[in-house]
Amino acid sequence: MNETWTILQENLPQALADTAYMVVVSGVVGVALGSAIGFGLFLTGNRLFHPNRVVNDIVGFVVNAIRSLPFLIVLVVLIPVAQWLTGDPYTPTGGAISLAIAAIPFFARIAEGAFSEVDHGLLEASQATGASTWHILWGVMLPQALPSLVRGIVLTVISLIGFSAMVGAIGAGGIGDMAIQYGYNRYDTGVLVAIVVILVVLVQVIQWIGDRIAARLTH
Template identity: 70%
Template sequence: MNDTIDILRTNLGKALTDTAYMVAVSTVIGVVLGTLVALLLYVTRNRLFLPNRAVNAVVGVIVNAIRSLPFLILMVVLIPVVQLLIGDPYTPTGGAISLSIAAVPFFARVAESAFSEVDSGLLEAAVSTGATMRQIIVGAVFPQALPSFIRGVVLTIISLIGYSAMVGTIGAGGIGDMAIQYGYNRYETGVLVAIVVILIVLVQLIQWAGDAFARRVTH
């Protein structure tokens, strides 16, 4: 018991900081780039904007190809790329890069689904008034899709927390790395139990906060 407490006191703070760093960076990149990809898919599919089957198909295939890879496999495949970019892939920054690449197509599909839920009648009415595509997207699509968009962000964050634990399998830091090094390799069951409890509480808090925010912006 004393060993478990010592390990948690010494390592838990840094592990949580590394995990928070990886999840925060990948969430920002995933949401920003994923939203842009989602808008490209949305406007090239919707007849009211810029329908283009070829572009939509190509982008869709790329998104689906990345999403089809389990994150553990994607992470291993990306190790040479990350090494080329930053030199050492076995760091929280290396983990954040892998997580970001996984987050972009994941959130792109989530955001595209949120945009698709917007009433087509509302869009047609906006078009009939002479509104530009930018005005329609900013003034109609985003406000109407915002609750689903927020829930998608929450889903992405929670998924990235789970993915970040897998980054620990290659020793890139974070809560997963701590669980493997101390909980598994050193047979410290107390460390594993503590990490599981922390992750459950963290996910519950994020889900609760996201749901509350989504309800507030629901029209």
């Protein structure tokens, strides 16, 4: 028990910091680029705006192709890319690159779905007033889709926390790396239990906060 407590004291703060870094960086990139791609998919697939079946099909195929791959495979495949970008793929920054690539198509579909839920009558009325596509996006679509987007962000963040644990499989840091090094390789059940409890509490808190924000934003 004393050994477990010592391991947690010495390694847990850095592991949590590494996990937070990976999740925040990949989450910001994933939400930003995923929102742009999701908006593009919505525009090219909606008859009211700029329907383009070819572009929609190609982008949709790429998004689905990346989403169909298990994250562990994506992580391994992107090691050379992380090596080229960072010089060392076995770091939290290298792990964040793989997490971001996984998050972009994941959130793109969430954003597309959120935009598709906006009332078409409202969009038609906005077009009838002469509003441009960008005015409709910022003035109509985003406010109406915001609760769904917030729930999607929460879902993405929670998924990234789970994926970040897999980053430990290649020794790139984070709470997953700590669980493998000390909990699995050293057979320290206490470390594993502590990490599981921390992850459960963390996910519950994030979900609770996200639900409250989405509820406040719901019209």
